[in-house]
Amino acid sequence: MGAKESSLAMKNPTTVDRKSDRELVVTRLFNGPPRIVFEAWARPELFQRWWLPKSFGISYVSCEMDVRTGGSYRLVFSHPSLEQPKAFFGRYIEVTPPSRLVWTNEESEDGAVTTVTFEDKGGKTLVVMHDLYPTKEALDAAIASGATSGTDETFAQLDELLVSLDASGA
Amino acid sequence: MVQYSHPRLDASFAALSDATRRGVLQQLGQADASITDLAAKFHMTLTGMKKHVGVLEQAGLVTTEKIGRVRTCKLGRRALEQEAAWIENYRQMWEARFDALDTIVEELKRKDKTHGRKRK
Numbered sequence: 001m002g003a004k005e006s007s008l009a010m011k012n013p014t015t016v017d018r019k020s021d022r023e024l025v026v027t028r029l030f031n032g033p034p035r036i037v038f039e040a041w042a043r044p045e046l047f048q049r050w051w052l053p054k055s056f057g058i059s060y061v062s063c064e065m066d067v068r069t070g071g072s073y074r075l076v077f078s079h080p081s082l083e084q085p086k087a088f089f090g091r092y093i094e095v096t097p098p099s100r101l102v103w104t105n106e107e108s109e110d111g112a113v114t115t116v117t118f119e120d121k122g123g124k125t126l127v128v129m130h131d132l133y134p135t136k137e138a139l140d141a142a143i144a145s146g147a148t149s150g151t152d153e154t155f156a157q158l159d160e161l162l163v164s165l166d167a168s169g170a
Numbered sequence: 171m172v173q174y175s176h177p178r179l180d181a182s183f184a185a186l187s188d189a190t191r192r193g194v195l196q197q198l199g200q201a202d203a204s205i206t207d208l209a210a211k212f213h214m215t216l217t218g219m220k221k222h223v224g225v226l227e228q229a230g231l232v233t234t235e236k237i238g239r240v241r242t243c244k245l246g247r248r249a250l251e252q253e254a255a256w257i258e259n260y261r262q263m264w265e266a267r268f269d270a271l272d273t274i275v276e277e278l279k280r281k282d283k284t285h286g287r288k289r290k
Contacts, residue, residue, distance in 0.1 A: 014268055016261040017187055026261075028268045032275040036282065040274045050270035129264075143256050 021136035024112075026129040034118040037125040038098035041116065042067045052077065061085045069095045073103065110138035185229035186257065190214070191222050195231060195245065202244040205234075 012029040019025045030037045040046045044065040052058050061076035074089040090104035090111070099118050105111030112131035119126040133139040185191055190212055197203060197211060209219035223243055226232035231246045 011265075011269065011272070014261055014265040016257050016264065018257070019187070024260075026264050028264070030268075030272065030275050032279050036275055036278045037271075039278060040271055046274055046278075050267055050274055053266050053270035055266055 018139075019130075022133045022139055024131045024133075024139065028127050029121065030125045030127060032125060033123055034098040034120050034125045037127060038101075038118050041101055041118075042095065042097065051075075067092060067095055067101075069093070071095070110134060110141065112138075185225050185231055188222070188225075191226055194219075194222060194226065194243075198232065198243055198245045202242050204240045204242055206240070208243065 012031070014026065014028045017025050040050065044063060044067065047065065048060060048063050052060065058077050058079045061078050063075050065071075065073040065075075067073075069092060072089065072091045074087060076085050076087045078085040088105065088107050090106040092101070092103045093113070094100060094102040101116040101118075103114050105114060110133065112133045115130045115132070117128045117130075119128070131139075133142070186195075193212060194208055197208065203211070205216060205219050205223055208214075208223070209216050212219065214222075223232060223234065226243075226246070227234060229246075232243050233246050234241050234243045236242075
């Protein structure tokens with residue numbers, strides 16, 4: 001653990017909070033200006049690299065992102081434990097570089113609306129990702145079923161994967 | 171249609187929405203502690219810590235037992251495991267993503283410099 005901790009100390013912490021019945025909020029500070037951090041979210045070839053880091057063991061079947069207000073996206077993933085690839089899709093409601101991105105998650109009717117803000121903190125960027133679920137029940141269900149983003153088994157498996165990676169110290 | 175109705179989730183999430191209370195749970199995850207211990211650990215007054223523990227107790231996340239003059243706190247049952255574990259797993263997933271995003275931000279910053287596009 002010792003060596004791991006020293007590298008952890010340099011990382012900015014990620015926080016997750018259930019802000020209300022229907023809201024889940026993730027925050028993280030990045031060591032670069034909003035212009036750059038926003039680019040990493042809005043350019044498909046960059047987004048793809050970090051959204052599914054290699055450690056997840058999940059690969060893209062396809063990834064289409066038309067990142068502009070009114071544009072749509074469709075991401076299809078596969079994982080050895082999944083019988084069939086899983087699709088995530090929705091629309092960009094707002095794309096305002098370099099400060100704000102809003103999209104829908106339409107793979108389920110209980111999907112959240114995701115708002116990401118990029119706030120300048122003296123050359124660094126505070127990213128706040130806010131998921132607003134249609135109802136309290138929708139968020140409760142997402143949590144109760146062990147899913148993470150909406151109602152998705154992929155991420156539940158992902159969680160297990162991460163936990164096992166963590167336990168093995170990889 | 172399966173109904174996921176967990177009335178306790180409400181109280182639990184309210185309890186978990188506070189950083190000190192999450193810290194207390196983490197602490198109790200390692201060892202039981204008295205309210206006095208916890209107050210000292212989190213640099214709080216006894217009264218302040220009693221309130222936090224009260225919220226956690228109501229949510230079923232912590233149980234307390236008074237032995238002699240000392241009130242000892244320990245973790246409550248499964249509610250904690252379910253909800254805190256979910257939040258923590260979710261956080262770990264995002265942490266992994268954001269670590270990868272750090273790498274890309276660094277790359278873009280370097281590129282920015284070499285192209286002399288640095289704006290002042």
